[in-house]
Amino acid sequence: MRRYWTRLTVALVATAALAGCGLGGSKASEDTGGAVTGAVKGKVSLQTWALKPKFTDYMQGVIDAFEQKYPGTQVDWLDQPGDGYADKVLSQAAGGTLPDVVNLPPDFALPLVGRNLLLDVGQADPALTADYVAGGIDAYRFPGHTGAYGYPWYLNTDVNYWNGDLLSRYGLDPKKPPTTLDELIAQAATVKERSGGQVYLMSRKPGLGDFANAGVKIMAVDGKSFTFNTPEAVALLDKYRDAFKRGLLPQDVLTDKYAGNAKLFTAGTVAWTTGGANYIGSLATDNPTLAPKVVPSPAMGTPPLYVQGLSVSAASKNRPAAVALARWVTNAGNQAAFAHLTSIFPSTKASAQDPFFARSDGSNAGDAKVIAFASLAKAAMLQPVQVDGAMSDIVNQQIALAVSGGATSQQALDTAVARCNQLLSQ
Known part of the structure; x- marks a missing residue:
């Protein structure tokens, strides 16, 4: 755009x-x-x-x-x-x-x-x-x-969608799915341990929307600069890096070859995805045996x-x-x-x-x-409209670098903010 x-x-x-x-x-x-x-x-x-x-x-x-x-x-x-x-x-x-x-x-x-x-x-x-x-x-x-x-x-x-059958199989309660990142990580560890690493609960890297939900101000009030290189953003990335290091996310989740959590959810190898209100209807076409087992819950934090x-x-x-x-x-x-x-x-x-x-x-x-x-009563646009495709690429690349351990979270965020501000000024 x-x-x-x-x-x-x-x-x-x-x-x-x-x-x-x-x-x-x-x-x-x-x-x-x-x-x-x-x-x-x-x-x-x-x-x-x-x-x-x-x-x-x-x-x-x-x-x-x-x-x-x-x-x-x-x-x-x-x-x-x-x-x-x-x-x-x-x-x-x-x-x-x-x-x-x-x-x-x-x-x-x-x-x-x-x-x-x-x-x-x-x-x-x-x-x-x-x-x-x-x-x-x-x-x-x-x-x-x-x-x-x-x-x-x-x-x-968006709504959270959980594979109720998988959660039950690995000792979790589908009626009480995670509502915070910390709960998600804890339950992801349980799924990994009890499935022998064959099933994942977490299957996507964070983005600007996750930063916003963590209380990070993505942009300055005047809209002239990005400001998401904060301690809160660093803390969130550190949690994801630790989870990735523990094997709680698929190894290729940071690469361009990653199939996406929606496809893995449909295949039954991932127990959580997000989607619109009509997601179960479309899932019924792609995997009719899975659709009845899906349990919806509200999006974590502020819904997008x-x-x-x-x-x-x-x-x-x-x-x-x-x-x-x-x-x-x-x-x-x-x-x-x-x-x-x-x-x-x-x-x-x-x-x-x-x-x-x-x-x-x-x-x-x-x-x-x-x-x-x-x-919808509390939903908000989590990513500023100023973020274009080139900026999104930069943010995703730097997040992947931080989560993989190729740079510290602070270094990655500082680089992302600097490069996005440069594009914004143009």
């Missing part, structure tokens, strides 16, 4: 220097806040990402209902294919043709916020914080910028939050209709209907009492759905 947004910044700098080139001139770069008032009428454009053809009927129904609720409105719905979406948004932003309402995950929204191309919907819609879950809104708040720049649309998170949202262009010539449309698409009823069609969760507070999400049918898959939905 870094190359997309580097090109976007260059393009925006160039086009912003040209008066009247479709970015709304100085007004678009200055007038990005304030409550939006006025009649909801006229034409307004909506861009989604890869919803056709599977969800055409659903979206068209939402649009038709909006036009009926607000007579005189006309929605121009654009749906872009999955591949190349970042390039498309880049081109639209640089050319001043960004739709009035556009589907942007937080990492796509950030560079546009930096150029004042998105509306602060927190100011435009004073009811935002009252109606949507805090984590979803916070995903569209960015360091160095005041306000919120997107309506959270649909959410997801995955967000899609709708942002409003600051250059929109029809802000009242744009804000109303973004709120309409993301309201409780429309989000619930969408969630019934696919494996996502709504972001509105009003959805909390919906029995479809809040009650299990008694199956382990139903339990997982309820656990995931309940987790």
